[in-house]
Amino acid sequence: MLDSGFGIPFSPKSQNSAHKQDDSTRRCIWISQEDLTPNNLEQIKDLLKSEEVPLKYWLLLAFSYKSLGHLESLDSLLKDAETIFNSKEDSKYVKGTLYSSLGFHNLCQAYQFKNDDERHKRYMDWTNHYLRKTEGTSLYHFYLVKGHQSVFNYMRDKNTDHLATARSMFNMAIDLSHSAIVPLVLFGNVMVLSSNHQVASVYYLRALLTASYYLSIVENLPESKGSPRERNLELSLAHCQLVWLKATLFFALAACQFSLGNIEAAKSLIERSIALKPLAVSYRFASAITAYQLTHFKDEFEEEDVPSLLEQYSKARLASHILDRNNAAGQLHLCEFLFHRGDLEECTRRLLELQKTNLPYNLRAELEYQLGRVEHAKGSYTEALNRYMNALSHKSDFVSARLQLVKAAAGCGDLGLAREHCDFLLQCLQKVSVVLKVSAYVYLCSARETLETNKWDMLKMESVNRSQNQLDISCTFHSVQQGMGRLIDERLFKALSLLEDILFSSYGSESSRNSMEMSKFTNKVDAKSKAERDFSDPLAMEYYIRCLEILVSRGREYLCPSLNEYYCEYFNLYKSENDRFKNNFGVILMYTRNYTRACAVLHELNEKLSKEAEGSAGSGARERTRRERMVSTTLALTVRFNYALALEFSGQIAKAQKIYSSITREYPRYTSAWLRRSIIAFQKCDYESTLRYLEQVKKIHPNSCEPYLLRSYQLGKLKSYDEAIQEIRKMFRAIPSSAYDPYANTLLSSLLIKKSYRIARSTGAPLVFPKEAMQYAKTALKRPSVCNFYAANCIAVLLALEKNFKASYESFLLLMESLSMTSHMKLLVNKNIGILSAAITLAMLGTDRKTDKNKLNKLKVAKTQQHFQSAISNGKMDKSLYICYIRFLFDVQKYEECIAVLETARLIFHDDIFVYNQIIVTDAMVCSYLRDAEKTSSLVEMISMLSCCRFITASAEYLLEESHRGNTQFSTESYNKLKQITTRVETKMIPHITSTLPQLEKTCENKQQAREKRLQLQLSIQQAHEAKKREQEQERIRAAEAEEELSEKLLKEASEIASELLTAKPTQT
Template sequence: MLDSGFGIPFSPKSQNSAHTQDDSTRRCIWISQEDLTPNNLEQIKDLLKSEEAPLKYWLLLAFSYKSLGHLESLDSLLKDAEAIFDSKEDSNHLKGTLYSSLGFHNLCQAYQFKYDDERHKRYMDWTNHYLRKTEGTSLYHFYLVKGHQSVFNYMRDKNTDHLATARSMFNMAIDLSHSAILPLVLFGNVMVLSSNYQVASVYYLRALLTASYYLSILENLPESRGFLRERSLELSLAHSQLVWLKAVLFFALSASQFSLGNIESAKSLIERSIALKPLAVSYRFASAIAAYQLTHFKEEFEEEDVPSLLEQYTKARLASHILDRNNPSAQLDVCEFLFHRGDLEECTRTLLELQKTNLSYNLRAELEYQLGRVEHAKRSYSEALNRYMNALSHKNDFVSARLQLVKAAAGCGDLGLAREHCDFLLQCLQKVAVVLKVSAYVYLRSARETLETNKWDMLKMQSVNRSQNQLDISCTFHSVQQGMGRLIDERLFKALSLLEDLLFSSHGIESTKNGEEMSKFTNRFDAKSKMERDLSDPLAMEYYIRCLEILVSRGREYLCPSLNEYYCEYFNLYKSDNDRFKNNFGVILMYTRNYTRACAVLHELNEKLSKDAEGSAGSEGAESSESSLRERMVRTTLALTVRFNYALALEFSGQIAKAQKIYSSLTREYPRYTSAWLRRSIIAFQKCDYESTVRYLEQVKKIHPNSCEPYLLRSYQLGKLKSFDEAIQEIRKMFRSIPSSAYDPYANTLLSSLLIKKSYRIAQSTGAPLVFPKEAMQYAKTALKRPSVCNFYAANCIAVILALEKNFKASYESFLLLMESLSMTSHMKLLVNKNIGILSAAITLAMLGTNRKPDKNKFNKLKVAKTQQHFQSAISNGKMDKSLYVCYIRFLFDVQKYEECIAVLETARLIFQDDIFLYNQIIVTDAMVCSYLRDADKTSSLVEMITMLSCCRFVTNSAEYLLEESQRGNTQFSTESYNKLKQITTRVETKMIPHITSTLPQLEKTCENKQQAREKRLQLQLSIQQAHEAKKREQEQERLRAAEAEEELSEKLLKEASEIASELLTAKPTQT
């Protein structure tokens, strides 16, 4: 009603003069929206007091101030009204209206300050005070305020029990006043909060029918000259209120239909609301419907409808603003328009002016959010971050502000804060695309920042510590600290998981722990690759590819096929101008050994960059600024990288001459290009041109005297030529020239392996026993102290050497460290689990062979189970490793787990089709039967003896088959094995089978006797049970008979008593 204004009539103070004065002397004041300002409050109050205006006009003005956001003015008007009307002898209904208004005002204030404990408590105390006074005057108003209190409680903690309480309160208010409209509307609002829009529509329709009935009464009142002007103005005000209420009810019905999905019905109802009375809120909702139709069009949607819908949307928004210019929500909408139009200065000015007004928490949160978005658009990320934080302090569940806060925090480099709010958003909005994308970007950038930080720390160490001035970054780039490496991997896999949820339509796979993700990643990707993918977002694909790139660069080559597939999909769908992206694609093609396509991609990119360099050579003569020089350096570096990668692709594809030509041109144009010199040395070594090999490496040493790479490459080449002494001397020379290289893991590993190979060669040539030098162990331990992804296989070898040197504890701990590596492929898992299984088996068997206390045997069982776990894990990662099965079978045999051993043997026979496993199964089965025959429990069981007999027959049949094959020459067995088979066959046929067959009849008879005794025992138990049941039935029948007899006796006594009573009543008195 406030947008069109209303009138307040003033009646004469004297009732007598009211009948005598002419109507023209009576006055009326018109209140418009512009008049209701805090500056005019005192004048309006003085006017109301002097004219003794009724309470309803005080309340109308008070809540009009509330709708404009002037809460202090509302509070002042209500307190003055209380001071005036509380002392008067008015009706309880009128005082109930006053007290309920005061209670509702304090309740709203308490909800507004719900995060301020002191103020919230004070306002709630006042609310309860006025509720008690309302309850004593008008239950109808009491139920309305109590219902509002339950609604506010629900808005605070989202407990649906509060909604049930609100429904009951409003329902009781409806029962007390069937003609009231307000409780019907409030009940409908509660049903909207419960998402029950159909029931809400019913109550809104009831309220609409009631309002239409009252409006028709007012419109059909007969005109009478006897009506006072004051009365006619009141009727006019009531008419305006009913028209406004009817328009609002049409709006509520339209909103309910919109929520139910009936868009056309909602549009028709909002048009009726606007036709009845144009309201700003109705126009806003009409614009929302038009926006929905623009974004959710149907199949029969015509393109000609788009301009008309846009026109409807624009007109509705404009009409809403014109009708309610001073409304903070409307002003915020205008600021939204200004922001999207790009008028940031005007938008900021309007928002700052609006900030000076007294706004509710929700509107202030929206205002801070829009100010933050303006600063965000200006790239002032720190100021934007502060604004978003202010918005969240006013409204904690403001999702848009929190999402923008994540972006601003990432923009100003506060990635810790960004991750914290990302986790909160992911808990609330798990599958929202924009949240998944932003969170993935934050985690990806966090991983990259951590990588760069580690690299920068190494650079600082190089410049600060002079004793390590010769540190070579290329050798230690991947050797980051293990804890930091885990953190990087965790963030990368987190980003990868979020992007998978975004790219794949099936979201059934949940995030698991980091270790489980990495161990099962390949299988999970294979499963997801078969699902439906949504690759319509190029930015999400770029993030996904970048994650896979970093993971591959950190040693996870098993992800190369996946990365290659996504690169192909990306370039098929989108035309990317990112040259670095294309260069990385060529490198990944080389990783996947698709050298032909890698040559094509890199050749095309190389040609493009060459043409760009020629075209920009002339234009760069006039430009000499710092930015242009930096861009030129970046382009030159990329061109060099692409040329080198192209040469690598040519070399790997067999086009050595073309590759060597490019390497030569690179070293000629850029003599300090180390990688090209090293590749030339490798090609010369492959061609057996040892003189050129050494010359190229010496050139690198002159150019980069602090580089380890020429020394390591030369040592490796000498090791290939089996010149172990010269190779060892080359590494020692590197240690003397570059002191920091003494800590390099690859150099120590290479030196340790060269010393070990030298020991093997000496032992083979002289026939002396194999002795590992202590230096080898020393360098091996130094390498293990600085583990890295590229050092895995070398570290595994070192752990094996430690085990051969009988240093079991150090070896076992080394294997456990290797198992914790986050970058293990299936082959790595096979290798480390196999080796640690063999080591653990040796330790376990050594412990089982010694006398231990009884409580120590439990520990031995744990050792056996742990060893089995290692072997089983190795088998799951390498089912075709024959030696692995042999080791596992031997371990199970040694720990006397015969049944499991036979099961593994049968599996191995199916896989390898080798008679050696059949031979081993015969040995194991014979040993199992012998052990069972020494077990009293087994020999007394008929089933176990039958199983033993079948095992003996398997042994004899299989042994005969192997003996026949050996005689024919089809199977190569040693004499010892041949004799062993004959001994087993003889013993089984002559001793074990006769013993078992002779024992079986006695066991069968014993078993039959046991069965008969068991049947007799069961029959006896059954007869005893039946006897007990018969006795119980007999006792029950006796109890029933006694009860019947007692009932008959009582009936008989009652009948006799009634007869005696009737005789006494009918007998005549005796005469005296």
């Protein structure tokens, strides 16, 4: 309505003068957007008061001010209207319209200040006040405002119950006024909020038909010469309103069709809306449709269509601005258009001019958001962050601003703030791709930042920590490192889980669901099959690969196959020019022992980087900065070393040695190449060269522990334990901080123990365990250092291997008392002590394979189970741990628990070995139960045994088929064992159970019948007792009634006798 303006007719001041005044003297005022400014408000109000304009024009003006963002002017007009139209002479309909408008205005203000408790409460009190007044005057208007209140409640807390309430309210308004258009439109709006666009279209269409009907009536009214001019003006205004409403409804229908994906229908409807009446919102929507067609083109889309679509987009945006140039929202839309065109300076100028005006809170939020977006595009992340924060302070549920805030916070390094807002977005928008991707990137950056910070702090600590007095500081730092390591892993796994929501679909087809069921029995099909994967987003794949890379580099090598698979998929789908990415791919191929392909990938990359280095050195056309040269040189050197490493692992030792030699000549301080040369020389038994290379590293890097550790390891391999121990002690003296190196302490502990065992074997003397190593292990646990744990664990394992169980068990118990244990430490110690405890428990069984349950110490069995379960809770991906636990449960005949653990392991690892083991355990369990008279006499147990037998036959058949195909490799003994079990189950156990079942069923049926007869007899006896009791009760009641009747009869007779005595005359004598 406000795009083209509207007219307000002035009626005569009195009823009598209406007949005397000439029709030509009647006046009308025209209101346009330019007139509706706060400065003109008082003048307009004085004019309305003096001319006694009806209420509908006051409300039309008030809400026109609202559409322009002048809320103070709206409030002033409504309050003045309340003062004028609150007399007794005004009708209830007029008062209902006024009170509902005031209630709706206060409701909007309450929603605007929902984060300000005081203001929100004050506006809600006024809302409830006007709602009570509306309810007493007009239920139709009352239902409309109550429906709006429910919609605002839904927008605040997203509770769908509020939408149901809103639908109920608007439906009651429709029932009260079948000819009204507004409740139909509002009901359609609620259905849009419920994402039910089809039902919304039905109600919009009903409203459109009603508006068309009214418009045809107005257009076909006969013109009367005697009709006053005021009536003609009223009809003209009604005609304008109906045309505007009809165009708006076409716009709403177009929006519904757009949401349903019918773009052509939406475009046709919006063109009809514009043809009927050009509206700014219609042109904006037309530009949005054109933008969608530009970004979502079809296969038959021609390149010649692009310029025409761009021209249509520009024309629609310009027409929208021309129609709504004084509206703040329209100006913000123009600024958005300028931003997308790249005209940042003009966009900023207009936004800053608009900032000086008095805007409502929602438009202030949009303004701050657009200013922040401009600063974001310029690279001023800090300023953009402040703008986004201002936008959220005005409108807390502004999702776009919060998402951009996360990006800006990540850009300026404030990852803590970015994570905080990511968590909020993930709560509101759990499955939105862009939110998942941005959140995953933030968590990935947080993990990398923490990792790099810890590395840098460690380097600084090592540079400062050069005296023995500062060892406690380094020891404390190791404890802090453990906590940081857990934090890094948590963030990486959080990023992985978010990216999996993008890469994997939630609902697969029937075939994919079947493949998931089959994956429970085989490792050939992944639970998240390829049919469900969506690799259309290269950035999400790249983030996923980065997370897996860091996790693998931090020791989680079980993720290598997955990482290798994603690398292959990535390079098959996308042509990446990222050289670091290709280098990492080559490293992962080495991790997975695919050395041939690793050589091919790294060789190609090495040739490419070599040519680029030659070209950049020979051409002086472009000056490269020192940093760029350093980065390219470092990458080229890393690729050369990795290529040599792949050659070495693939057996091409000569080529690898040649590359190592060239690296050490060009870069003498490259430690890794010297170490690899030493390892190759040691393998060739060239001990002189081995020592020379290591001494070279010691000269180059005097504070490096690697040459000492490698030399000690090599001497240990040669069984020169004294020299190996002396080498580590020499390192401790040269580098004081190395006393807390985990590898050094573990190596030293193992060397000391191996030396003692070698002396005992060579001399034949009894074993004298080195007290130094044991004492070191016991006292080291009191310090919060990671290396002491691994050293003590190494000692305990070696003691157990040498059957010194008591000392080993005590060592493990000391390890468990450590307060600074990580989850990996808990996994190790519980796994090892569980294996040791299992060995001790099973040793009590002796050589007899028939287990005597009385020999088993139930307490020790329970303690062993507790250790295994604790280990599994700290390391669910350790396959060997599951195998040990399963074997222990099998040996102690806890078959049901063993099968439960096997089911879990089978679902996690998808390995046929667990299917095979489950067949063995199930067979043993059924055989054990068949020897138990109590179980064989139970029908339920026998049916369960039959199900187990069928599982054995089905699973064995599957494994035998896989073995024939060559997909599963079994030893001859395992294969024969499987066939024996299958034959025994099919020929003996299943026939025995099936032949026993009818007899058991008959016995069970007889027992059931006997039980029913017994229950029936008990019931009849109980009923007889109850009948007898009821009969006795009835006799008692009858006796009491007879006694009461007799007493009443006697009392009546006595009263009659007494009355006769009183009325009788005395005898005369």
